[in-house]
Amino acid sequence: MGESSRIAGQDSLRADARRNRRRILSAARVVFAEHGIDAPMATVARRAGVGVATLYRRFPTRDALVRAAFAHQMDICARTLTEALADPDPWQGFQRLVETVCELQRAERGFPAAFVAAFPDSTREHARVREQTERDFMTLVRRAQAAGALRADFHPSDFAVALLSHCGLVTALPGDRAASRRLVAYLLQSFRAEAAHGALPAPSALSLRSLPLAAHGSQGQRPSSA
Amino acid sequence: MGESSRIAGQDSLRADARRNRRRILSAARVVFAEHGIDAPMATVARRAGVGVATLYRRFPTRDALVRAAFAHQMDICARTLTEALADPDPWQGFQRLVETVCELQRAERGFPAAFVAAFPDSTREHARVREQTERDFMTLVRRAQAAGALRADFHPSDFAVALLSHCGLVTALPGDRAASRRLVAYLLQSFRAEAAHGALPAPSALSLRSLPLAAHGSQGQRPSSA
DNA sequence: TGGCAACCGGACGAGATCGTCCACTTGACC
DNA sequence: GGTCAAGTGGACGATCTCGTCCGGTTGCCA
Structure with missing residues (x-):
């Protein structure tokens, strides 16, 4: 767990x-x-x-x-990342990570909203976990790129872009699983190395810190701070 | 206008x-x-x-x-579709349509929310305009597919998927133009015929009716209803 | 210039949500 | 079984938003 x-x-x-x-x-x-x-x-x-x-x-x-x-969902996200790192095929791990998170988003209706809500790091421990998660994800990305499966110009922030846009989609169309799956399929295809045709515009400066992949605490009890 | x-x-x-x-x-x-x-x-x-x-x-x-x-923005959307149809290069028209709508979404902050808000057809005239818009868009798609530029398994609902997900992205990250542009670039790449590698999951049953491309009225004055 | 119809804006009552306070109840330990 | 701290729930005041009502104002036309 x-x-x-x-x-x-x-x-x-x-x-x-x-x-x-x-x-x-x-x-x-x-x-x-x-x-x-x-x-x-x-x-x-x-x-x-x-x-x-x-x-x-x-x-x-x-x-x-x-x-x-939604602590349970967040735990699943974190675990999937760990499993992805353990997978001998890095692309397989990457793909499964994206699919799992999106699956969670479309399964539990309130989750997408929770997903984008920005939760401040409540404790030093949380911050540590989050940073470790970020490092793990970077490792996964580099490994998949080294294997020639993930396109070289993929930027870690693209992961956030994918999740946030998917999140918006399922929020706008709750219950439309087909739409969600379609988007995921399109995105995964364009992340593959073979898909790299033209040059992409510059990546976002966005960090992954605000995504629940980074396993925020499940307790609460913070001072207040709106 | x-x-x-x-x-x-x-x-x-x-x-x-x-x-x-x-x-x-x-x-x-x-x-x-x-x-x-x-x-x-x-x-x-x-x-x-x-x-x-x-x-x-x-x-x-x-x-x-x-x-x-946001009537002005909606007008621009409608006009862009007309121009896309007139463009001798159907892919060019398609691409510009996607980019223009997304550009509008990221430029005017309130627009994305207005974009997804479902507006009932208030008059028979609106319904007519909307249907015409849908037909025009289908024509554009078929033309781009016939030219071998747009992938054959592209489904019109994919357009809605793209716009709604982009809408969610800019809502989650207002002001992050780079993220928005990245998503658009990725999506357009995967819509190209060359990008078609594996099979896609089934398309959504979603229709385009709820998108402001279909130029809803700008007046109001409906009975009440919600 | 005069009159009227259209227009204006603030006040107001209804309804909803928030988060706290306090008197009562109950589980756990001796 | 008795004690008491931990736990409980509903009432309540504060705050906010909505949408309407009405007395006063002003643009327009003769």
Whole structure:
């Protein structure tokens, strides 16, 4: 598993509190899927059969709730990257990474919104994990390029470009799996070395830091900072 | 120009009313760019130096305001399609169409949100224009395919896929022109016939009807409906 | 210049959401 | 079983947005 249970979190809770926590998370996923990530907190609480105060005590901000609700998906992302690095065929790993993340985006309706929401690094530990993830991804890219499978002018930020645009697509067309798959197929094709025909415009200066690949914490409890 | 001034619209207004109308539209573009398309109507009114009532009288719904504010952009889209059809090189026309629409999306900040917002056909005339636009686009596609420039398995819905995903990208990264240009370049490359390597997954059933290429009206004044 | 119809804008009531406070309940440990 | 800290939930005040109403103003035409 990934980055769960940190900082004396849910384990030290009383039994009923732990049960309520789980209920809240489950309800949050459902509600976020139905009404988007901006759904009223009270709706989540009602759905969980819990008072608003309980919800706010456990997750002081909406961010905290969102992060915790989709922590599982984020863990899967991180694990897929690890597996991709272990794959003897680097292109295979790269391709699977893109496909898996996009699959997650299209499967869990609220996830895309959570995906683009910018979460500040809450702890030093998170920052460390994120940096390691970035390094791992760079390694994967270089390896795939060295193997002659990934085009030489592919820039790491292109990965973010792909994910963010796919994210926008599934947000605009929730439920249209065909459209999502099409985009992924087109993008993967144009990332292949054989596809490199003309020159590309300059890459974005965007870093990967804001993508949940970098496994943000699942707990919350940050000061506030809007 | 395109589809402006219909149904005894702004022309029959008194001089001061017409002036206020223009002020409102100008303010709306600024406010939508800054705070998104969901910005409070009162903010737009204040920025325009106008009372809320005036704003509501002129544009009964937010939809109406949004449509009118970006009518110019929509006209440009429609015109670009016409020019693309007239271009002797169909690929050139196709490419320029994609680039122009994406250029508009990245230039005017509120436009992407307006772009994906689903506007119901308000009049029979709008429906007619939209259908004609769809036919024109299909013609362009077929022509480019016949010329051997556009890949044979390109499906018209792929155009919507491209625009919607690009739209999501610029929404997530407003101001990052490099990212936008990169995505467009990648997509155009993979639409070229030479790029067709493996088979693509099935296309989406999505129609182009909801895209502003089809030049929705710029007036508003629909009953209400949402 | 005078009159009227169109136009204007601020105030206002309704409705929604947020996040906190506090009196009551319950699980865990002795 | 008793104690008490941890946990609970609903009520509440603050804030925000919407869309309408109405008394005052102004452009336009005779």
